[in-house]
Amino acid sequence: MSTFSAVGIGRCLLDVDALGAAGIARVLDLAESLRPHAGRGPAPEPLLRGRTVVSFFYEASTRTRLSFEIAAQKLGADVLSASAEGSSVVKGESLVDTARTLDSLGAHAVVLRHPEAGAPYLFARHFGGAVVNAGDGRHAHPTQALLDLLTLRERFGRIEGLRVAIVGDAEHSRVARSTAFGLLLCGAAVRLCGPATLLPHVGLAASLPPEASGTLSMTTSMEDALRRADVVMALRMQAERQRTGLVPAGGEYTKQYGVTPEALARYAPDALVMHPGPANEGVEIAPALMAADRSLIGRQVTNGVLVRMAVLLLLLGGDDA
Ligand code: CP
Numbered sequence: 001m002s003t004f005s006a007v008g009i010g011r012c013l014l015d016v017d018a019l020g021a022a023g024i025a026r027v028l029d030l031a032e033s034l035r036p037h038a039g040r041g042p043a044p045e046p047l048l049r050g051r052t053v054v055s056f057f058y059e060a061s062t063r064t065r066l067s068f069e070i071a072a073q074k075l076g077a078d079v080l081s082a083s084a085e086g087s088s089v090v091k092g093e094s095l096v097d098t099a100r101t102l103d104s105l106g107a108h109a110v111v112l113r114h115p116e117a118g119a120p121y122l123f124a125r126h127f128g129g130a131v132v133n134a135g136d137g138r139h140a141h142p143t144q145a146l147l148d149l150l151t152l153r154e155r156f157g158r159i160e161g162l163r164v165a166i167v168g169d170a171e172h173s174r175v176a177r178s179t180a181f182g183l184l185l186c187g188a189a190v191r192l193c194g195p196a197t198l199l200p201h202v203g204l205a206a207s208l209p210p211e212a213s214g215t216l217s218m219t220t221s222m223e224d225a226l227r228r229a230d231v232v233m234a235l236r237m238q239a240e241r242q243r244t245g246l247v248p249a250g251g252e253y254t255k256q257y258g259v260t261p262e263a264l265a266r267y268a269p270d271a272l273v274m275h276p277g278p279a280n281e282g283v284e285i286a287p288a289l290m291a292a293d294r295s296l297i298g299r300q301v302t303n304g305v306l307v308r309m310a311v312l313l314l315l316l317g318g319d320d321a
Contacts, residue, residue, distance in 0.1 A: 009314045012124045012131040015140040016182045021211055024182060028150050031303070031310040037074060038302055044309070046076025051108040051316050053077045056098070057134070058084040058114045063277055063301055064134045064143065068111045071308035077316075080107075095119055099126035109316055112136075130315035138172045143311060144276050145178035147304040149186060151296050152231065154303065155272065160187030160213070165225040165268070167259055168235030168284045169198045175276040176235055180204060184214035192218045193225030194235075194257055222257060226267035231296075233274040234259040234285040253283070260286040264294075272296050 009023050016024060037044045053072040055065055065081070072079045084090065089098065095114070099122075102110055109130035112120045117137035124131040135141040152159050164183055170176040170192045180190045181204065192199055199218050208216075219225050226232055237253075264271055273285070273295045281287040289295055 009311075011129075011315065012120075012133075013142050013311055013315065014120050014124065014131065014133045016142045016145045016178050016185065017207070017209070019142075020209070021185045021213075024146065024149060024185060027146050027307065027310050027314065028153055030313060031146070031150050031306040032154070034306050034309050037309070038306055043074050043076075047313060047317055048072065049076035051077045052080065052106065053109045053111065053312065053316075054080045054082060054102055054107045055111045055134070056082045056087075056102070056113075058089070058112075058119075059135070061113055061134070063304060064113065064141075065111075067301070067304040068132070068134065068143075068308045068312075071305050072312055074305070075309055075312060077108075077312070095123060096126050099123045103127045103129070109312065132311060132315070135174055138174050138177070140178045141174040141276075142178050143304070143307055144175050145182040146311070147300055147307040148175075148179045148233070148274065148276070149182050150303045150307055151274065151300050152188075154299070155296060156230065159183065162188045162230045163191070163228060164188050165191045165193055165229040165232045165271075166235060167193045167222070167225060167232060167257055169237050170194055170235060171198045171200050173235050176200075177204060179233070179276070180216065181208070181212075184208055184212040184216055187213040189215045190217070191225045191229070192216070193222060194220070195253070196220055222263060223267050226263065226271065229268045229271045231274055232259055232264065232268055232271045233276075234279070236276070236278065237280055237283055258284060258286065259289065261288055261292075264289075274300060276300065 009019060055068055057065055069079050107129055110127060111132045111134045112123055113134040114136050117139035119136050120131055120133040133140055133142055149159055152162060156162060166176055183190050273289050275285055275297050279285050290297055
């Protein structure tokens with residue numbers, strides 16, 4: 001256990017900003033060391049035996065929820081799963097009361113997804129164990145950022161200097177915010193691209209710490225975003241968080257901002273493709289790209305388990321956890 005307490009990242013993981021570049025490198029290094037246990041590989045030593053991890057999701061999820069549960073199970077933890085539906089939340093239980101209840105039940109860690117930005121921060125104030133933000137509103141999704149970074153580092157051997165175009169609904173996307181933040185901390189050149197109505201109006205650039213060595217630009221031009229990009233990441237249209245009237249109807253958005261084989265051939269013939277999922281195939285990304293040779297989407301999902309194992313080990317593996 002002391003192996004991990006030596007490289008601890010604190011009690012909670014609420015966003016990548018708190019990790020900084022050094023913390024990100026620690027998580028990625030540990031995740032990479034767990035690679036033999038990826039996919040259907042052999043289970044690692046059960047270092048989290050006797051720890052209880054609760055995944056509590058107030059919003060739908062496939063990748064994040066299952067990969068956290070697989071990660072915790074691989075490490076020998078007891079895993080409990082709860083949703084807002086089916087819990088006392090539907091009877092009016094507050095988030096604070098849920099946190100206190102899980103604290104009294106003795107959970108060691110809670111992986112929390114919530115539709116409201118900031119919910120995991122409030123939860124962490126009333127829960128004595130580890131809290132991992134599994135996505136809060138449009139604010140943050142730190143483990144998605146970490147798995148995106150691991151995928152890039154695995155493929156390119158580095159993150160520094162990579163040119164990454166992030167295309168789509170950045171304004172409503174917690175993934176865009178956390179992943180762009182992580183990329184910038186690690187020295188990449190990030191180009192956010194979409195219609196002006198879907199580009200972030202405040203925040204990202206202003207909140208970057210001085211240690212961030214990457215560069216950030218925003219453009220409404222696909223040509224400017226994709227030209228000489230190493231990677232193009234498509235973002236899901238976040239319909240559940242959008243007001244109406246932000247993009248033209250009738251497929252115009254897809255024509256202009258869809259990540260398609262044609263757009264890549266025109267502007268970024270060698271670029272690889274990422275998407276955090278779930279994808280609206282045929283809207284922000286062409287179905288043909290989902291599992292194409294140039295797609296890293298499956299790799300992102302596989303690496304999600306490694307990153308989540310690393311995060312759980314760093315949060316729970318210490319002697320004092
Ligand atoms: N990328 C992501 O968070 O996917 P899920 O909503 O399926 O967890």
